[in-house]
Amino acid sequence: MKSDSPAAPRQPGSGSAFPALPETLTAAATRIEFDAGERLFRIGAKPAAMFCVLAGEVRLTRTSSTGGEVILQRTRHGFLAEASMEASRYHCDAVAAEPATVWRFPLVTFRRSLEEDATFRAGWVAHLSRELRRARAQCERLTLRSAAARVLHFIESEGRNGVVTLTQSRKAWAAELGLSHEALYRTLAALETAGTISVQGKTICQSRRSGRPP
Amino acid sequence: MKSDSPAAPRQPGSGSAFPALPETLTAAATRIEFDAGERLFRIGAKPAAMFCVLAGEVRLTRTSSTGGEVILQRTRHGFLAEASMEASRYHCDAVAAEPATVWRFPLVTFRRSLEEDATFRAGWVAHLSRELRRARAQCERLTLRSAAARVLHFIESEGRNGVVTLTQSRKAWAAELGLSHEALYRTLAALETAGTISVQGKTICQSRRSGRPP
DNA sequence: CGTACTTTTGAATCGCATCAAATCTGGTGG
DNA sequence: CCACCAGATTTGATGCGATTCAAAAGTACG
Numbered sequence: 461m462k463s464d465s466p467a468a469p470r471q472p473g474s475g476s477a478f479p480a481l482p483e484t485l486t487a488a489a490t491r492i493e494f495d496a497g498e499r500l501f502r503i504g505a506k507p508a509a510m511f512c513v514l515a516g517e518v519r520l521t522r523t524s525s526t527g528g529e530v531i532l533q534r535t536r537h538g539f540l541a542e543a544s545m546e547a548s549r550y551h552c553d554a555v556a557a558e559p560a561t562v563w564r565f566p567l568v569t570f571r572r573s574l575e576e577d578a579t580f581r582a583g584w585v586a587h588l589s590r591e592l593r594r595a596r597a598q599c600e601r602l603t604l605r606s607a608a609a610r611v612l613h614f615i616e617s618e619g620r621n622g623v624v625t626l627t628q629s630r631k632a633w634a635a636e637l638g639l640s641h642e643a644l645y646r647t648l649a650a651l652e653t654a655g656t657i658s659v660q661g662k663t664i665c666q667s668r669r670s671g672r673p674p
Numbered sequence: 675m676k677s678d679s680p681a682a683p684r685q686p687g688s689g690s691a692f693p694a695l696p697e698t699l700t701a702a703a704t705r706i707e708f709d710a711g712e713r714l715f716r717i718g719a720k721p722a723a724m725f726c727v728l729a730g731e732v733r734l735t736r737t738s739s740t741g742g743e744v745i746l747q748r749t750r751h752g753f754l755a756e757a758s759m760e761a762s763r764y765h766c767d768a769v770a771a772e773p774a775t776v777w778r779f780p781l782v783t784f785r786r787s788l789e790e791d792a793t794f795r796a797g798w799v800a801h802l803s804r805e806l807r808r809a810r811a812q813c814e815r816l817t818l819r820s821a822a823a824r825v826l827h828f829i830e831s832e833g834r835n836g837v838v839t840l841t842q843s844r845k846a847w848a849a850e851l852g853l854s855h856e857a858l859y860r861t862l863a864a865l866e867t868a869g870t871i872s873v874q875g876k877t878i879c880q881s882r883r884s885g886r887p888p
Numbered sequence: 889c890g891t892a893c894t895t896t897t898g899a900a901t902c903g904c905a906t907c908a909a910a911t912c913t914g915g916t917g918g
Numbered sequence: 919c920c921a922c923c924a925g926a927t928t929t930g931a932t933g934c935g936a937t938t939c940a941a942a943a944g945t946a947c948g
Contacts, residue, residue, distance in 0.1 A: 526880055530830045533810045543803035588802035589757035595809035596747045602816035603852040616744045638817040643936055666740055854905055
């Protein structure tokens with residue numbers, strides 16, 4: 461673990477998935493590099509900071525008494541364990557699944573910013589609402605049986621007007637859709653052949669014809 | 675649609691999945707009964723209220739230009755479209771999938787309560803955080819391939835110390851796990867035979883032996 | 889120019905969905 | 919209290935679609 465002190469804390473991708481952060485908060489933030497396997501926090505510990513992943517992957521896990529390990533959240537970009545702000549103890553472990561770059565915000569400062577800065581507060585509520593909307597849509601998508609249905613659901617719920625531009629590799633997209641990457645490639649090929657969608661690089665849009673997949 | 679005016683607005687299941695609501699808000703609330711198929715709001719309309727489902731099922735859907743309909747959220751108990759508070763227009767339709775009882779809170783009052791009542795504000799943030807945590811755990815669960823793995827994940831993430839008490843029928847639970855009810859029944863039976871879990875009515879707990887399912 | 893990763897296609901297998909049907913359950917009304 | 923009904927629970931048989939294992943071709947990057 462290697463941490464750079466405050467220095468030049470540019471806002472992490474403003475305008476995108478992150479709420480705008482007030483000066484007070486960014487000034488108190490620390491950028492930390494975690495090696496794969498390193499722990500951000502441990503279950504039972506008292507939350508002292510809020511974390512935001514910039515690169516790599518951090519996982520929240522819980523290990524049962526019988527030894528089974530369960531993944532509660534995988535984060536590659538954005539805040540994690542937002543609920544820890546309300547909790548007196550962590551209810552899970554956080555581990556870097558691969559080398560990760562993370563913003564660390566002292567929880568005291570974070571809480572004070574929320575109380576004192578109405579704009580930030582609104583931004584945080586908006587952030588939570590947006591993430592919740594996305595997660596719920598994702599859940600609905602994952603309950604769809606067929607690969608084709610999931611792809612179309614993704615396009616219609618995450619895209620604009622039937623057009624999506626992927627921000628990730630297809631392999632990663634397959635994982636997000638809960639499919640093997642082979643299944644996704646085959647499904648995309650089949651949908652294109654059927655004329656349901658058209659694929660151009662990372663841009664995918666659904667065509668005029670064809671109502672819904674069986 | 676049949677709406678009772680303010681009258682005796684008990685708090686919807688306080689202590690459970692709902693945040694505590696201030697007097698000002700409950701006083702302005704309306705209880706509404708929707709028939710199956712009735713619409714709570716329409717895409718493009720300006721949000722004027724926040725809704726909370728008490729009974730029945732309300733769905734948020736979006737219909738694409740090519741006619742495909744996509745479910746973004748199904749709600750049987752709790753708030754829906756929390757992000758509509760931030761939006762100037764609805765981005766989806768809300769329809770009662772079956773006869774539903776709903777609380778309606780004027781958005782103006784809701785916003786003012788959030789601004790003026792610090793306790794309610796904290797409660798709302800906590801509510802959003804909790805729901806987000808649950809939704810994300812649900813997503814992770816649904817990406818698990820095998821039925822057994824999903825059941826165990828549910829027990830370990832939603833249960834207390836390896837024990838869960840279901841609040842719904844198994845058929846409904848199966849739907850939540852993204853399984854057919856037959857698959858769930860068979861999986862439960864298999865897990866019990868294997869000695870991995872023990873089932874007693876609506877209470878399920880995992881036993882000592884057996885590490886993880888293959 | 890080599891290495892690591894993604895993309896793509898093939899073939900075999902298996903788990904879950906699906907269709908069917910019987911039993912059990914709680915709740916209703918006579 | 920019992921007959922009765924709607925829904926949940928359970929078990930069986932079958933087929934499909936996605937996973938899995940394999941391997942080749944394409945691509946990015948140092």
